[in-house]
Amino acid sequence: MSSDLTAEVQQTPTGMRVLGAEKLDYRFHYISPVFDVSHAKLAETYKPWKRVLIVIDQMDYSSDVAGIYKETIDKYFAHFSIPVAWKIIKGGEINKNMDTFNDIVDFMDSEGLVRKEPVLVVGGGLVTDVAGYACASYRRSSNFIRVPTTLIGLIDASVSIKVGLNHKKLKNRLGAYHAPMDTYLDFSFLKTLPIGQVRNGTAELIKISTCADKRVWDLLVKHGKDLVENAYGHKEGAEHLLAAAEEIEKKGIDVMLKLESPNLHELGLDRVIAFGHSWSPTLELTPKVPLRHGHAINIDMAYSITLAHKRGLLNEAQRDEYFNLVTSIGLSIDHECFNEELIVIATQAIMKTRDGKQRLAIPDGEFGKCTFLNDITDEELIETLKVHKAFVKERYPGYEGVDAYVDAGDLGEDVKTFLAAKEDGSNEPESMKKNGVNGVKKAAVAAGAVPVGGSGKLTNGETGAIKVAA
Missing domain, CATH: 3.40.50.1970 (Rossmann fold)
Structure with a gap:
């Protein structure tokens, strides 16, 4: 019987060690x-x-x-x-x-x-x-x-x-x-595909291009709104968009593969494609009706752009280019649940999956390049959030994004039925129950975050395993 596994058995002082690698081909x-x-x-x-x-x-x-x-x-x-x-x-x-x-x-x-x-x-x-x-x-x-x-x-x-x-x-x-x-x-x-889902998926292309491919970024800036509204050229009369769409799609996938194929098991934790995925995992399920994934990660990315600008990694024109693109498409850039407490908790939670470091992917000097931050204090996170919310309020007053929340297609049942189940807790999977701020704290702490008090500050004297009621 043959195998694509190559390995050697080494003798050790206490026994044996097997070193091997298995072929991956898809x-x-x-x-x-x-x-x-x-x-x-x-x-x-x-x-x-x-x-x-x-x-x-x-x-x-x-x-x-x-x-x-x-x-x-x-x-x-x-x-x-x-x-x-x-x-x-x-x-x-x-x-x-x-x-x-x-x-x-x-x-x-x-x-x-x-x-x-x-x-x-x-x-x-x-x-x-x-x-x-x-x-x-x-x-x-x-x-x-x-x-x-x-x-x-x-x-x-x-x-x-x-x-x-x-x-x-x-x-x-x-x-x-x-x-x-x-x-x-x-x-x-x-x-x-419903346009809300096309918009939702476009956030992933923005994620890739912002930190990894300037050409895709420039094409999205030029064509993004039309691409979303016309299903990337597949709507009748939109054939003129197909060439740009194909270049964006293929380059986006190619970049993703080149970034991920050496690290498919996520052994390396400095991941460019983790841009937008630091605070969004906690945010996504927090509202009464959950956010669509693309909207949640774009709120995360928009906040990261504010952080990059505040740190001098992006200039004002670059910051504005980002916000103009994503709002023209209809993606969310802020949310009432994206608050000081959530920011601190989500940062602690994501560090548990990143070997104790923040590893915050962020554009470096221009779109298409990336660096990783590990030195952001809670105070800087909160101050950046204040700057972010003030900027959004001034520049985009009343803006909330388009089709930001999941619908029946995303959920698998009618939204009203889903909300009714939330109220009494019946017939609802645990993974989809409403969190709210307190629920976010419980879920994040249960997943390994450091507990925080109501002020958003880390509490003292709380150590060891923390069990949270379902």
Whole structure:
């Protein structure tokens, strides 16, 4: 039996040590439309298996991938005489849980999935994350092929090999590193994606370009508003945007891969693509209705731009260019829950995942370059927040962002139903329960943050494990 694992066994004074490296090999394909019968590449993968098992998400709301594309996919595989077995799961954050995981595992088991046979996973971040985790777990490792259908899925999640699900109050607490065999990148899916989700995904492109690619940044400054409003050139009459969109998309993914491929297991903690992800993990679920991910990270990034300007790393013109771009697109730049207490708690919480350092990614002198800060005091964080809020209030009075909060498509159920469940705590996954300021403190402290008092200052004399009631 052969293996792609190369290793050596060394003798030690107390026993043995194994040193090894395992080969990682997965591919990306730009094919559009991927389910057009003129493109046989995907079908050829499944011909030897004489069938395809598909996991896809479906909702009764705006992001019904199965409802829009199931017939097209059926016709595609029928053209190549490949039978299809479907597993249609409910989408939305409330379904990113162990119940959905078990449902997918039961499907693979009932269909007699062979270990090397690749499951085809089609849809947004929920289905690719949970189905990917199910494949990572099934028979300890099963293959899958990924076809992301959202902009965040295409730009951001497609590059990562992280898969997982939510547990209790914590997002993505259970998971694995498990690369798909192939990822098919088809940006024509954007023509059926709601504009709120296009805007949401654009925040990830802004993240990449701000600290890693000046060319993409300049193209977004020039075309960003039109790209969002016209699905990156895929709306009728917007074909003139396709060339710029393709350059942005491909360069964005290329930059992400070059940054992440040497560090897919996140062993290196100074990560350029962590820009926008220091305070947003705590902020995102704090409001009564959670913020969309792209809006949460843009609030984080906007605050970071204020910090960079305050420290002299960006000039006034650069600061203004950033804020003019993101507000023209409709992304949020501040929130009432983004306050002094949250800033201090979130900083402490993120340091627990960054080996005790802040490692705050921030643009360095110009867009497209990055440095990392580790010396910011609580006092500077709070003073910067005051400067940030004063600037936003003066320059963008009354501005709140467009479609900033999750809708039924993001949640997996009607928002009113979701809010009603929050009030009495019934039928709601722990990972989606309302936090509020006190809840943010509890969740962050439970995840490892240093406790703080109501003033936002670190409290004294509190050590050891801290248990928080659910």
